[in-house]
Amino acid sequence: MPMVNIAGKEVEVDEEGYLVDLSQWNEDIAKYMAVEEKVDLTDSHWEVVNFLREYYAEYQIAPAVRVLTKAIGKKLGPEKGNNKYLYELFPYGPAKQACKIAGLPKPTGCI
Amino acid sequence: MSDMDEMDDGSGIVKKFMFLNRKAPHGTVYALEGLEVVLITAAFDQDVSMVFTDDGVYQLMKGIDTKGIEVKDFSKTYRALEGYDIEKLYVDQVSLDARGLTEDDLIVDVTVLSNDEMANLMAEQDVVISF
Amino acid sequence: MLHIVNKSATERSSLESCLRLATKGSAVLLIEDAVYAATNGNAAAAKIQAAAADLKIYALGPDLAARGMAGRVLGGVNVVDYGGFVDLVAEHSNCQSWL
Numbered sequence: 001m002p003m004v005n006i007a008g009k010e011v012e013v014d015e016e017g018y019l020v021d022l023s024q025w026n027e028d029i030a031k032y033m034a035v036e037e038k039v040d041l042t043d044s045h046w047e048v049v050n051f052l053r054e055y056y057a058e059y060q061i062a063p064a065v066r067v068l069t070k071a072i073g074k075k076l077g078p079e080k081g082n083n084k085y086l087y088e089l090f091p092y093g094p095a096k097q098a099c100k101i102a103g104l105p106k107p108t109g110c111i
Numbered sequence: 112m113s114d115m116d117e118m119d120d121g122s123g124i125v126k127k128f129m130f131l132n133r134k135a136p137h138g139t140v141y142a143l144e145g146l147e148v149v150l151i152t153a154a155f156d157q158d159v160s161m162v163f164t165d166d167g168v169y170q171l172m173k174g175i176d177t178k179g180i181e182v183k184d185f186s187k188t189y190r191a192l193e194g195y196d197i198e199k200l201y202v203d204q205v206s207l208d209a210r211g212l213t214e215d216d217l218i219v220d221v222t223v224l225s226n227d228e229m230a231n232l233m234a235e236q237d238v239v240i241s242f
Numbered sequence: 243m244l245h246i247v248n249k250s251a252t253e254r255s256s257l258e259s260c261l262r263l264a265t266k267g268s269a270v271l272l273i274e275d276a277v278y279a280a281t282n283g284n285a286a287a288a289k290i291q292a293a294a295a296d297l298k299i300y301a302l303g304p305d306l307a308a309r310g311m312a313g314r315v316l317g318g319v320n321v322v323d324y325g326g327f328v329d330l331v332a333e334h335s336n337c338q339s340w341l
Binding site: 058059060061063064066067070071 | 150153154183184185187188190191194195
């Protein structure tokens with residue numbers, strides 16, 4: 001699988017650019033992935049990225065977008081737990097783009 | 112993912128789907144594959160039951176630690192099912208008994224069914240998918 | 243002879259055949275899904291305990307842990323790690339896998 005150099009470290013990614021070994025994840029990798037996805041990381045983005053990492057640690061999967069939306073609504077409030085808010089942050093799909101930045105695998109069932 | 116989640120086939124027909132899990136978690140890939148299929152098909156808004164019989168009850172054991180065999184611990188993922196609106200989890204009492212297990216040994220809340228109750232639940236399904 | 247069984251006794255007949263045909267003094271190592279048989283309350287537990295009179299029964303620790311069974315091992319069953327697995331293979335001149 002392809003290797004990329006991120007902040008001086010060789011990191012393995014899959015064909016679609018997702019991090020292969022999520023234990024390698026750090027903020028440099030997140031920033032690199034964000035540039036790849038043309039996302040300017042703000043605190044609001046980080047909130048979702050960190051939420052995803054917590055979700056993964058608890059359940060060992062990346063959630064489907066509808067599950068993510070519902071779970072974010074529960075934790076961060078309805079003004080954030082909706083498609084409009086999340087798609088504004090991650091225009092090409094919150095599950096897909098935010099997972100990539102969070103160093104998680106592509107969500108199960110993602111096509 | 113988003114395309115699939117928001118897809119509406121317009122038919123509105125809801126069928127009773129049973130995912131029947133009969134295999135222990137790590138010796139074969141059936142348990143993990145079955146779980147992934149359930150998570151994917153959760154987007155289709157059907158009447159889904161997830162059933163654990165025979166060695167399948169072992170999938171739900173508490174206290175699993177897979178570090179030593181270097182595989183993913185997907186037992187935690189059963190706890191995500193609720194968020195996917197998969198809330199009907201049934202476990203076969205006969206299978207628990209044959210393995211010295213009780214409901215308290217399991218990582219998620221389940222409904223334990225007697226032999227007759229399990230038989231009836233199976234009989235009333237439109238589709239049964241086995242793993 | 244070292245006998246190695248890797249299939250669940252509540253699903254396949256390999257353990258039963260192994261215990262029936264293993265001769266006195268042999269060692270039986272349970273790995274992968276076969277470790278369930280060596281846990282309290284399992285339907286195969288009585289067979290394991292009866293067999294332990296004539297055979298040395300081992301179970302692989304990492305496989306027990308991965309199945310949430312580390313705390314439920316039957317008395318008389320010796321838990322070994324990967325190093326112990328290697329030692330068992332080295333100690334015995336031959337080895338039979340019950341696939």
